[in-house]
Amino acid sequence: MIDEVVISMKVLVAHGSRMGGTEEIAYAVAxxxxxxxxxxxxxxxxxxxxxxxxxAVVVGSSLYAGRWKSGCVKLxxxxxxxxxxGPVWLFQSGPLGDQADDPQPVPKKxxxxxxxxxxxxxxxxxxxxxxxxxxxxxxAMAKEKAGDxxxxxxxxxxxxxxxEALAPHRAA
Numbered sequence: 001m002i003d004e005v006v007i008s009m010k011v012l013v014a015h016g017s018r019m020g021g022t023e024e025i026a027y028a029v030a031x032x033x034x035x036x037x038x039x040x041x042x043x044x045x046x047x048x049x050x051x052x053x054x055x056a057v058v059v060g061s062s063l064y065a066g067r068w069k070s071g072c073v074k075l076x077x078x079x080x081x082x083x084x085x086g087p088v089w090l091f092q093s094g095p096l097g098d099q100a101d102d103p104q105p106v107p108k109k110x111x112x113x114x115x116x117x118x119x120x121x122x123x124x125x126x127x128x129x130x131x132x133x134x135x136x137x138x139x140a141m142a143k144e145k146a147g148d149x150x151x152x153x154x155x156x157x158x159x160x161x162x163x164e165a166l167a168p169h170r171a172a
Contacts, residue, residue, distance in 0.1 A: 008039040009166055012054040015061070016045045016069025021128035021148075022062040022093045025155055029058055029091075032159035038166065045071035052082040056089075056166055061110075062127070063094035068110050076113040088117045089162050093125040093150065100126030100149035120165060123158055126150045 011033055015026035023044075030042040041054070051057055057079065061072035079088070095104055104124045106114070114122070126149030 008037060009055040010053070011038045011040050011056045011058065011166070012048060012051050013040060013042045013058045013060070014045040014048040014051065014072070014075055015042070015059075016072040018062045018064065018069065019128070019130070021150065022060055024128075025091065025093055025125055025150060026058075026060050028152065028155050029060070029159045029162070032156060033058075033163050036160070036163035036167075038163065045069065045075040048075055049078075051075060051079055052084050054086065056087045056162075057084070058089045058091070058162065060091040060093065063092040063104060063107075063124070066105065066107060068092065068107050073109055073113070076110065076117070080113050080116040084117060086118065087165070088114075088119045090114060090119060090122045091125060091158070092122075094127040095124060096127055096129055096145035096147070096149050101151060101154070121158075121161070125155055 013026050013030040013033070015023050017023035026042055030040045034040045045059060045061070059072055059075055061068035090106070090110070092104065092106065095102060102124070106122055128148045128150055129146050131146045
């Protein structure tokens with residue numbers, strides 16, 4: 001009798017989140033990939049120090065005033081310095097209201113780093129803003145745009161696309 005050995009691909013889903021909405025998206029992505037048979041590790045981008053040991057990486061950052069969280073940018077820098085050659089997917093979240101589903105420009109610093117990696121996709125998801133958020137600017141925005149603008153179906157479909165893209169490489 002011959003035993004078949006299947007080695008599951010290791011996927012890192014790293015996130016940078018200010019108020020938790022982007023982290024929740026990262027958990028949804030990780031959950032989908034896990035149900036598709038991948039060995040998924042989820043971590044704050046600040047804690048993902050050994051990202052180069054993974055077969056694939058997904059990085060998601062909240063988008064505030066056109067900027068990514070610094071931990072996510074540092075993680076991308078780390079991957080470029082480590083000459084990481086695995087596939088990478090990026091997402092950003094934050095738009096509210098009528099702009100929630102509109103693609104948003106990726107910050108220049110992120111675009112520059114992404115050009116040195118094998119980035120397979122970049123997507124923007126709507127954000128979430130509580131009625132009483134901390135901070136003066138967020139409170140002013142909440143008067144008109146409080147709510148959950150994330151499209152969970154879109155997030156699920158995008159996550160499944162990542163899983164399908166990795167599928168030919170899943171078993172070793």
